[in-house]
Every structure is written in structure tokens, then in C-alpha cells.
Amino acid sequence: MPVILLLVLRNLEFIRAGLSPSKKLLALSLLVLVVAAFVLFPTISALSYPVVINLMMLVWFAQSLRAGQVPLVERIARIKEPELEEKGVHYTRQVTKLWCIVFALTAAVSAYTVVLGDRDIWLLFNGLIIYLFVAGTFVLEFLFRTWYRRT
Incomplete structure (x- = not known):
């Protein structure tokens, strides 16, 4: 509570x-x-925790895409590179959109596992698969960014 x-x-x-x-x-x-x-519905609510977290992350990233806002990934990038060039600004906006998609997908699938009612599937997805998916997205974006900056 x-x-x-x-x-x-x-x-x-x-x-x-x-x-x-x-x-x-x-x-x-x-x-x-x-x-x-x-x-x-306290039981369903407890199982819905990953849904809520992913929706919060989605809102946080999506709010930063509104007009007049600095995209969240750009803010993070500017910590290391304060004078981010225009190409980098565009790229960080696109990566912020990518994370919005990731959080929307993980929230939707997490919600589906709650509705499905099978705790083994819920545990497998929310306790393992979602972490592998998010980590994989992060690693792939990092590798792509490294390649993209060289070109």
C-alpha cells in the first residue's frame, strides 16, 4: 500500500x-x-507489479518525447557528452521511442500473464524472460550505437 x-x-x-x-x-x-x-483484488494486484512498473517506465520515457521536452535518453547521453551534436540528438530521440515500445510490450505481456492465471508462466516471464529481453535490448542498442558512431 x-x-x-x-x-x-x-x-x-x-x-x-x-x-x-x-x-x-x-x-x-x-x-x-x-x-x-x-x-x-490483492492477489491480482501483487502479480500486476511488473505491469505497473513497465507502465510507469513507459510514461516516464514517453513524457520526455513531448514537444519542448528533452528526451530521457538524450539527458542521459549529455551526462557523458554535454555538447551532443544534432545527429546524436536525433539518435537519442529514436532510442527513447524504442524504449517506449519495449516497455509497452513488456507491460502488455506481463498483463497477459496475470490474466492467464498460470503462476508458472507468470514467474517464467516476469522473473526471467523480461529481464533477458530488456538486457538484450540494452546490449543490442549499445552495440548498434558503437557501430553507428563509427560511421
Whole structure:
């Protein structure tokens, strides 16, 4: 429950940040729905933890793609390379989009394993496969980036 409350408080700050009244109402409604689901269905809620984490990561990365924002991967890249050239800025935007896709896919499959109800499949995917997939994506992107910078 403390984690849920922290998520709600964090997202309430997001709701206050310049959204239209209808979007604020939708966001608040979704938060209430999530909290109600966690209270009413504690077993499903416990299994849904990976879904929530992946959705949070998706929102975090996707928010950074909005107009006027610096993409999250660009912010990370600028720690090492403050004077990032335009080619790098474009590349980091594309990598941020890639991570949005990764988090959307992993959230969807995690949700499917919860709905499926087979705890062995849930454990296999959420305890092993998802980590291998994310690590593989990271390694492949790193290798591609190394090759891309040389060309």
C-alpha cells in the first residue's frame, strides 16, 4: 500500500502540470481505478507489479518525447557528452521511442500473464524472460550505437 500511495502522489503532481480539465479528470479516474483494484483484488494486484512498473517506465520515457521536452535518453547521453551534436540528438530521440515500445510490450505481456492465471508462466516471464529481453535490448542498442558512431 505505501508504494501505491507514492505512485498516486507522484501522478497527482503530473495531473497538476498543465493538462486540460478533461485529461486531468481522466488521469485522476485512472488513478482511483488502480488504487481500487489494488484494494479489492490483492492477489491480482501483487502479480500486476511488473505491469505497473513497465507502465510507469513507459510514461516516464514517453513524457520526455513531448514537444519542448528533452528526451530521457538524450539527458542521459549529455551526462557523458554535454555538447551532443544534432545527429546524436536525433539518435537519442529514436532510442527513447524504442524504449517506449519495449516497455509497452513488456507491460502488455506481463498483463497477459496475470490474466492467464498460470503462476508458472507468470514467474517464467516476469522473473526471467523480461529481464533477458530488456538486457538484450540494452546490449543490442549499445552495440548498434558503437557501430553507428563509427560511421
